Amino acid sequence: MKIALILAAGGQGRRFGRNKQLFLHKNKPLFIHTIEKFQKQKIGQLIIAAGEAKKFQRLLEKYKIKGAAVVAGGVERCDSIRHGLAALRGDITHVFIHDGARPNVTDSLVARLKKALRKHAAVIPVIPVADTIKVVKNNKILATPRRAELFAAQTPQCFRKDIILKAYAKINPQNCTDDAMLVEKLGLPVYTVPGEADNIKITTREDLKYIV
Ligand SMILES: Nc1ccn([C@@H]2O[C@H](COP(=O)(O)OP(=O)(O)OP(=O)(O)O)[C@@H](O)[C@H]2O)c(=O)n1
Numbered sequence: 001m002k003i004a005l006i007l008a009a010g011g012q013g014r015r016f017g018r019n020k021q022l023f024l025h026k027n028k029p030l031f032i033h034t035i036e037k038f039q040k041q042k043i044g045q046l047i048i049a050a051g052e053a054k055k056f057q058r059l060l061e062k063y064k065i066k067g068a069a070v071v072a073g074g075v076e077r078c079d080s081i082r083h084g085l086a087a088l089r090g091d092i093t094h095v096f097i098h099d100g101a102r103p104n105v106t107d108s109l110v111a112r113l114k115k116a117l118r119k120h121a122a123v124i125p126v127i128p129v130a131d132t133i134k135v136v137k138n139n140k141i142l143a144t145p146r147r148a149e150l151f152a153a154q155t156p157q158c159f160r161k162d163i164i165l166k167a168y169a170k171i172n173p174q175n176c177t178d179d180a181m182l183v184e185k186l187g188l189p190v191y192t193v194p195g196e197a198d199n200i201k202i203t204t205r206e207d208l209k210y211i212v
């Protein structure tokens with residue numbers, strides 16, 4: 001298994017109030033914290049999709065992260081991922097797509113994903129939702145799906161390379177809020193492993209206190 005990690009770091013951080021990937025937490029940019037969580041992993045290719053490519057490149061040098069390619073971020077997350085996929089090397093067999101804004105990813109989660117990937121071609125981490133979820137339109141509840149069947153999707157989302165390339169080539173990503181959705185729309189099975197409650201996405205400044 002030769003893994004490429006595509007780090008989605010091309011967002012604008014509107015809810016955070018600035019480009020959160022570059023925000024210094026404990027004197028280090030958020031996206032560097034996230035990349036460093038993968039340092040014990042065997043990653044064959046690291047691709048970062050980011051808006052300010054030169055700035056990101058300089059920071060990668062400063063924090064001695066070698067061999068990373070920075071590609072342009074896109075208007076939507078899926079556009080950033082598409083740019084990342086276009087930069088994949090021929091020898092890569094599997095792709096991990098991870099939010100730069102999820103700095104609490106752990107080695108044990110990655111190990112679970114890798115194990116599942118040996119059996120399945122598409123695997124993502126999920127956690128059960130704690131609340132009762134309502135489908136609402138015009139302030140009126142349309143449905144209350146069975147909570148036991150509801151899970152929140154996390155990243156890294158992991159795929160055999162041919163499948164994720166096919167999904168991004170064939171499926172219109174409009175309204176797709178994660179990568180797994182494109183594979184689902186292709187009609188292919190996506191399997192899950194237990195995610196981790198700490199593996200949150202830093203969305204607003206209040207979330208910074210949850211970085212471990
Ligand atoms: N055009 C985009 C939009 C998002 N992302 C990345 O996707 C992840 C999840 O997105 P989100 O938390 O929504 O980040 P932002 O888009 O930066 O936040 P906001 O929606 O508040 O602007 C982040 O790591 C973000 O950098 C990306 O690579 N390219």
Ligand SMILES: C[C@](O)(CO)[C@H](O)COP(=O)(O)O
Pocket residue numbers: 077099152153154155177178179201
């Ligand atoms: C991909 C993702 O992290 C799965 O939970 C999430 O959907 C991305 O968040 P966004 O706010 O929709 O960019």
